[in-house]
Amino acid sequence: MMDLAGWHPIAAATDVVRRHVFHGQLLGREVAVWRADDGFVNVWENRCLHRGVRLSMGLNDGRELRCLYHGWRYANRSAGCTYIPAHPADAPARRICNRTYPGVEAAGMIWSAVAPEAEFALPEVLVGTDPLVLRPVSVNAAPGVALSMAEGLVPGGSVARGASVLFGQAGLVVFVQPLDAHRCVLRGVLLRQPEDRIAALRDHDGLLCALREGIEAAGEAAPAPLEVSFQPVDEALGQMPARGVGGGELRVQVTRKWAAAEGIVGVQLRALRGVLPTFQPGAHIDVHLPNGMRRPYSIVNAPGEEGYTIGVKRDDAGRGGSICLHDAVRQGDVLAISAPRNTFPLRRDSERVLLIAGGIGITPMLAMAQALAVQGIAYALHVFARSAAHVPFAERLEGLAVTRHLGLDAAQTGAALSGILSGYAFSHHVYACGPAPMLSAARQIAAAQGWTEEAVHLEYFANPEAIDDSSAFEIALARSAMTLQVPAGRTILQVLQENGVDLPSSCEQGACGTCVCGVLEGDVAHQDVYLSASEHAANDRIMTCVSRAKSARLVLDI
Amino acid sequence: MKLYDFELHAECYAARLMLSLLGVPHEVETVDVYPEAAHLTPAFRAINPLGRVPVLEDGALRFGTVQGILAYLAAAYDTSGQWAPDTAVLRGEVAGWMAIAAELAATAGQARLIETMFAQGDAEAARAGAEGLLRVIDQHLWFGEVEGRDWLCSAPHPTIADIACFPHLVLSEDGGISRQDYPAIRRWIDRVKRLPGFTVMSGVFATSSAL
Structure with missing residues (x-):
């Protein structure tokens, strides 16, 4: 009887070489197994979520696996989709995530299970050994038949743990990996390192090949299909995502906090258990702070990296979020964060990308630069800072195409931006994050030098405009079938939330783009800095945290 | 140099791959093996009596098997001497x-x-x-x-x-x-x-x- 819920070796560690995708199978499920450059071994269902093409044909770039068919990219560890080439300007929903199987590297093999009932435990026979893994030998015979014949063919063989045969004296263990009902792989292991490694590998390979010949020659009839215990599909996958106003759905631990530059701390966050959801370059998380505040911070990670790293600049004149993170949060603390949200997506179909960072605005730019570098897209990162000591994450900047512009005043910054932004051509894109005056200057200079509005992407820390909330108007919610009044002094977002309409929000000052809502009727008085001038003119979206109505009534698509 | 070629033919691919690896400039003439069976016509048999592609033409020389093409290209155009080693x-x-x-x-x-x-x-x-x-x-x-x-x-x-x-x-x-x-x-x-x-x-x- 095969051990359906148990763990089986599905590959040798040496099968899963770097920048390669191994094609495996266990109990009828095909898997694509790939090792990222950080050593992590991913075991994924061998099927792209898009059109079902085998991911074992895909490309392993060391951090992401790219499907060969339409180029969907999936991240190391989380298996989430990070980029869809057919939608270059959009961030893929983070729920687009490959089915993964557990994978453990132990005793020179990769172990996995279809529906494990318990955590992986190394088979007792291998505990404390320094085994030599033999060449895998695939057999066209039912796993159960192979198992019983293997026992019978070699004197002294006995079944151990339901899935392996122990050949007594020689110190040889053979695991029978069930591929499906009528095929299996003999995975032999020598419990001790022999004196002549290659001779031992050849001798035992001969033994296993002979065993295969014996099993296949016996020509047993194919047995009834294996009974596989199916793990039901996660119910949430078939539903609209839950919308939490708080958004504190993840628990993370501060695994490292360090002075990343003058006045800036780096904070590394790891999941308490499991794997954190995928992020894309430009994404941010909302961090719930011990003082009750919730603040968005951009993720600086490279593609496929474990955990999230953020950079926080101390702002003594701010509302207190950065001071709390600097002074109160310590290594080892557990924090609640939102899942990553991306309102600043990076196109990866550009011929050339300019990244402009002012001060702590370097954080999303770093994530973008690292992604572009991995993918081999031409880019240039320009960092503006007061001095070299004010530039954080030096270790990440190493090896990137970075130019530092240090200690410049406003006029010098403008001149530098003019130089950087010269030479616009089709399919060039610029992304900038920094203080509002710098972004305004960048927007003007880019426009003057012929950059189209679609090619200029800006992320503000905060909305520099004074918000006028003196108007009063009515909102009709087309999908929720409600009509609500927005009085002077209150925002649309507040009125929605007070009336039980869930809309995610983050910065609540018209800078981040999280609380966007579609507009079906009425004239919008835009007050945000997230949308561009032409997007404002289109009058089809509204940032509900700051923008209001010019007309007496707005019909919203919610 | 000229290669009589059919894109989907495995052995033609071997010839194209070798030419590409060696960086040898050449022209390609397509022979519609499938579905036209142009390799079996008398006109093509005049080029290769075996009635198969690939065929490599280098000046007056003609090679009508993939083994011959690979061996010739390696001997004649590989300056490194690695593709058809001599030991x-x-x-x-x-x-x-x-x-x-x-x-x-x-x-x-x-x-x-x-x-x-x-x-x-x-x-x-x-x-x-x-x-x-x-x-x-x-x-x-x-x-x-x-x-x-x-x-x-x-x-x-x-x-x-x-x-x-x-x-x-x-x-x-x-x-x-x-x-x-x-x-x-x-x-x-x-x-x-x-x-x-x-x-x-x-x-x-x-x-x-x-x-």
Whole structure:
């Protein structure tokens, strides 16, 4: 009887070489197994979520696996989709995530299970050994038949743990990996390192090949299909995502906090258990702070990296979020964060990308630069800072195409931006994050030098405009079938939330783009800095945290 | 130089790959093997009495088998001397693998022609023949990795033997032969794809860059 819920070796560690995708199978499920450059071994269902093409044909770039068919990219560890080439300007929903199987590297093999009932435990026979893994030998015979014949063919063989045969004296263990009902792989292991490694590998390979010949020659009839215990599909996958106003759905631990530059701390966050959801370059998380505040911070990670790293600049004149993170949060603390949200997506179909960072605005730019570098897209990162000591994450900047512009005043910054932004051509894109005056200057200079509005992407820390909330108007919610009044002094977002309409929000000052809502009727008085001038003119979206109505009534698509 | 070529033909791909790896400028004349069977016309038989592609023409010289084309290109245009090495051991090894490549053409290659171009023959028998060869090749390449050898022959670089075998192995799935059971062959395919000058064909894609 095969051990359906148990763990089986599905590959040798040496099968899963770097920048390669191994094609495996266990109990009828095909898997694509790939090792990222950080050593992590991913075991994924061998099927792209898009059109079902085998991911074992895909490309392993060391951090992401790219499907060969339409180029969907999936991240190391989380298996989430990070980029869809057919939608270059959009961030893929983070729920687009490959089915993964557990994978453990132990005793020179990769172990996995279809529906494990318990955590992986190394088979007792291998505990404390320094085994030599033999060449895998695939057999066209039912796993159960192979198992019983293997026992019978070699004197002294006995079944151990339901899935392996122990050949007594020689110190040889053979695991029978069930591929499906009528095929299996003999995975032999020598419990001790022999004196002549290659001779031992050849001798035992001969033994296993002979065993295969014996099993296949016996020509047993194919047995009834294996009974596989199916793990039901996660119910949430078939539903609209839950919308939490708080958004504190993840628990993370501060695994490292360090002075990343003058006045800036780096904070590394790891999941308490499991794997954190995928992020894309430009994404941010909302961090719930011990003082009750919730603040968005951009993720600086490279593609496929474990955990999230953020950079926080101390702002003594701010509302207190950065001071709390600097002074109160310590290594080892557990924090609640939102899942990553991306309102600043990076196109990866550009011929050339300019990244402009002012001060702590370097954080999303770093994530973008690292992604572009991995993918081999031409880019240039320009960092503006007061001095070299004010530039954080030096270790990440190493090896990137970075130019530092240090200690410049406003006029010098403008001149530098003019130089950087010269030479616009089709399919060039610029992304900038920094203080509002710098972004305004960048927007003007880019426009003057012929950059189209679609090619200029800006992320503000905060909305520099004074918000006028003196108007009063009515909102009709087309999908929720409600009509609500927005009085002077209150925002649309507040009125929605007070009336039980869930809309995610983050910065609540018209800078981040999280609380966007579609507009079906009425004239919008835009007050945000997230949308561009032409997007404002289109009058089809509204940032509900700051923008209001010019007309007496707005019909919203919610 | 001129290559009489059919894009979907595995052995034509071997010739194109060799020309690309060596960087030899050439022109291509397409022979519509399928569905027109232009290789069997009297006009083409005047070029190659065997009635097959690829055919390589270099001035007055003409080579009408893939083995001949690869051997000639390596001898005449390879300044490095690596593709058709000169030592006794490597000559023997190359000749042996060229024979295996011909067996692959008759099994895995034939299964592909039956499945994709409606050639006559027994696809199951062709696949069964291929399985025996693929098992041996996978074993050979696996022990090669253990012993520090990346290619079919014992040289520390690829030879025309790798190029002769590559198309039949990389296109095996067209003929219904999965490579799931041959992990060492799959890794060797990645190595071939990373050679400078590698070229693709319909169904054969580039891979990611090496670390």
